[in-house]
Amino acid sequence: MLRPLALLLAFQIALPAFAQQASDTISPEAPTGPATVEGLSPAGRTAQEAKEAGRPVEAQDWMVVAAHPLASEAGARVLREGGSAADAMVAVQAVLGLVEPQSSGLGGGAFLVWHDAETGTMTTLDARETAPMAATPRLFQTKAGEPLEFLDAVVGGHSVGTPGTPMLLEEAHRRWGQANWASLFDEAITLAEDGFAVSPRLAGLIAGEPEALARFPATAAYFLPEGQPVAEGERLKNPAYAATLRRLVADGADAFYTGPIAEDIVETVRSAEGNPGVLSLHDLAAYRVIERPPVCADYRGARVCGMGPPSSGALTVGMILGMLGPYDLKALGPWNPESWRLIGDATRLAFADRGRYIADSDFVPVPVKGLLDPAYLAKRAELLRGDDALPEVAAGKPAYDHAMLAPDESLELPSTSHISIVDAEGNALAMTTTIENGFGSRLMTNGFLLNNELTDFSFKTHAVGWPIANRVEPGKRPRSSMAPTIVLRDGKPVLVIGSPGGATIIGYVAQALIAHLDWGMDVQQAVAMPHLVNAFGTFQLEQGTSAEDLRQPLADLGYEVEPAELTSGLHAISLGDGLRGGADPRREGIALGE
Numbered sequence: 001m002l003r004p005l006a007l008l009l010a011f012q013i014a015l016p017a018f019a020q021q022a023s024d025t026i027s028p029e030a031p032t033g034p035a036t037v038e039g040l041s042p043a044g045r046t047a048q049e050a051k052e053a054g055r056p057v058e059a060q061d062w063m064v065v066a067a068h069p070l071a072s073e074a075g076a077r078v079l080r081e082g083g084s085a086a087d088a089m090v091a092v093q094a095v096l097g098l099v100e101p102q103s104s105g106l107g108g109g110a111f112l113v114w115h116d117a118e119t120g121t122m123t124t125l126d127a128r129e130t131a132p133m134a135a136t137p138r139l140f141q142t143k144a145g146e147p148l149e150f151l152d153a154v155v156g157g158h159s160v161g162t163p164g165t166p167m168l169l170e171e172a173h174r175r176w177g178q179a180n181w182a183s184l185f186d187e188a189i190t191l192a193e194d195g196f197a198v199s200p201r202l203a204g205l206i207a208g209e210p211e212a213l214a215r216f217p218a219t220a221a222y223f224l225p226e227g228q229p230v231a232e233g234e235r236l237k238n239p240a241y242a243a244t245l246r247r248l249v250a251d252g253a254d255a256f257y258t259g260p261i262a263e264d265i266v267e268t269v270r271s272a273e274g275n276p277g278v279l280s281l282h283d284l285a286a287y288r289v290i291e292r293p294p295v296c297a298d299y300r301g302a303r304v305c306g307m308g309p310p311s312s313g314a315l316t317v318g319m320i321l322g323m324l325g326p327y328d329l330k331a332l333g334p335w336n337p338e339s340w341r342l343i344g345d346a347t348r349l350a351f352a353d354r355g356r357y358i359a360d361s362d363f364v365p366v367p368v369k370g371l372l373d374p375a376y377l378a379k380r381a382e383l384l385r386g387d388d389a390l391p392e393v394a395a396g397k398p399a400y401d402h403a404m405l406a407p408d409e410s411l412e413l414p415s416t417s418h419i420s421i422v423d424a425e426g427n428a429l430a431m432t433t434t435i436e437n438g439f440g441s442r443l444m445t446n447g448f449l450l451n452n453e454l455t456d457f458s459f460k461t462h463a464v465g466w467p468i469a470n471r472v473e474p475g476k477r478p479r480s481s482m483a484p485t486i487v488l489r490d491g492k493p494v495l496v497i498g499s500p501g502g503a504t505i506i507g508y509v510a511q512a513l514i515a516h517l518d519w520g521m522d523v524q525q526a527v528a529m530p531h532l533v534n535a536f537g538t539f540q541l542e543q544g545t546s547a548e549d550l551r552q553p554l555a556d557l558g559y560e561v562e563p564a565e566l567t568s569g570l571h572a573i574s575l576g577d578g579l580r581g582g583a584d585p586r587r588e589g590i591a592l593g594e
């Protein structure tokens with residue numbers, strides 16, 4: 001029998017150990033954890049101390065949480081000066097693209113969820129990368145029709161989709177911005193021109209990637225000057241990035257989608273040594289950010305809202321929570337294997353539906369209503385009534401009157417970054433932003449890396465005689481797991497949250513929601529809690545943490561169990577009696593607020 005107090009203590013004691021683990025990519029582990037960051041304000045240092053002590057940062061008016069202290073500082077400056085959450089996001093993203101270039105940036109895409117304090121409405125914006133019009137369904141297959149090895153597909157031009165992030169920055173500012181556009185790039189331009197100290201995490205990830213980063217001259221020159229990886233603490237300047245930002249300041253997103261920068265992007269993709277891609281100037285000029293209906297699910301009296309297709313994030317989180325509704329997780333508690341049997345098998349059932357039904361809804365009819373229909377989820381939840389692990393899971397039959405689809409086989413590896421912001425007017429913003437794999441396609445131009453988002457498509461087009469919903473098609477957006485989330489109670493935001501992590505994003509976000517809503521953990525406890533994730537049958541337990549104490553109890557229930565690096569980057573803000581911010585101890589970010 002597990003002793004709750006002993007486990008609770010063990011979870012707390014385990015924190016410094018797992019704060020040392022990191023993986024943004026499939027490269028070996030990189031050091032992370034608290035870094036002494038140059039240019040950090042006294043509030044930033046206090047925020048770091050709070051994070052190390054496992055306490056949330058508290059504030060009254062506004063708050064920002066991002067994956068690097070300098071990015072949080074840039075957002076805080078904008079909010080302090082009266083800027084909106086959308087303004088602050090632009091400043092945060094501009095700095096992240098410099099100091100955390102492996103995870104997100106101008107060469108990538110993002111999903112943004114906005115809750116407007118004045119109108120009480122929720123808006124979701126899709127700035128997902130898009131397959132070039134010259135892409136074919138067999139983009140990631142050999143001549144013989146076999147799927148390529150994952151890294152062979154990732155590194156080079158084939159994997160690059162039309163980026164969405166620059167247009168999202170402009171669109172968010174156009175809709176909700178209050179600050180002067182140019183001022184939002186001040187910190188990023190100064191840091192790029194004067195240099196910034198390379199963080200332990202970035203240095204470790206560069207050191208773990210020497211071959212792929214050395215493959216393309218512009219990338220090698222930046223990350224491996226004179227053949228050596230840039231080291232932790234080294235001052236890295238990126239004048240090309242500063243010049244790109246100055247063009248965005250002057251001409252807005254047009255400066256990216258047409259003209260010299262667009263020409264350089266296309267040239268970089270099409271001339272990639274050994275793996276040239278098919279992106280064209282027309283693809284860039286035709287790119288659009290798309291407003292889509294938010295996807296919401298009810299859980300414990302709250303409304304959990306996020307991004308619909310092409311992201312599977314909100315739908316899959318909603319299905320998991322919907323199936324768990326009838327079960328009293330609060331009474332079971334966080335240290336009980338029965339809680340994890342229910343959460344793990346609900347996640348497996350939700351992933352079976354995700355694999356069959358969810359893709360870009362502009363190309364495939366996605367049964368959004370059917371998958372979240374309470375009657376459908378109640379029926380799926382009955383499958384959880386047993387005592388042991390489900391021996392098998394399969395997709396269910398939501399209301400759906402379209403052609404049969406085959407289960408998906410996409411591989412999504414950990415990557416990405418998440419930004420949570422609340423401004424002084426009470427607007428809330430959750431944005432998950434990515435270039436996909438760590439360092440994306442490894443192609444670089446004009447100071448930023450280009451994404452490899454197209455490898456989020458299924459490499460196979462068909463299985464068991466049926467088409468796969470998430471197959472490559474020209475102009476289509478690859479299915480994502482990103483789950484930027486805003487939780488409402490009585491129509492008001494009570495939690496803003498999201499995480500990086502590829503397909504495991506969904507498990508991280510669902511677990512943190514349960515930790516906060518069922519188990520009463522504050523935001524810092526919820527984001528720091530050791531992870532247990534089961535999307536595809538094997539229970540992954542965060543290695544080096546007390547999650548591993550559940551190994552035998554879960555094996556006794558019939559699960560295969562394995563320790564795994566589960567490097568989430570959960571960034572959360574709770575709203576209620578003031579604001580509380582939580583920053584994932586597995587990464588370098590901080591919460592800042594006043």
Ligand code: GLY
Nearest residue numbers: 436480481482502
């Ligand atoms: N590339 C990460 C995701 O979209 O889920």
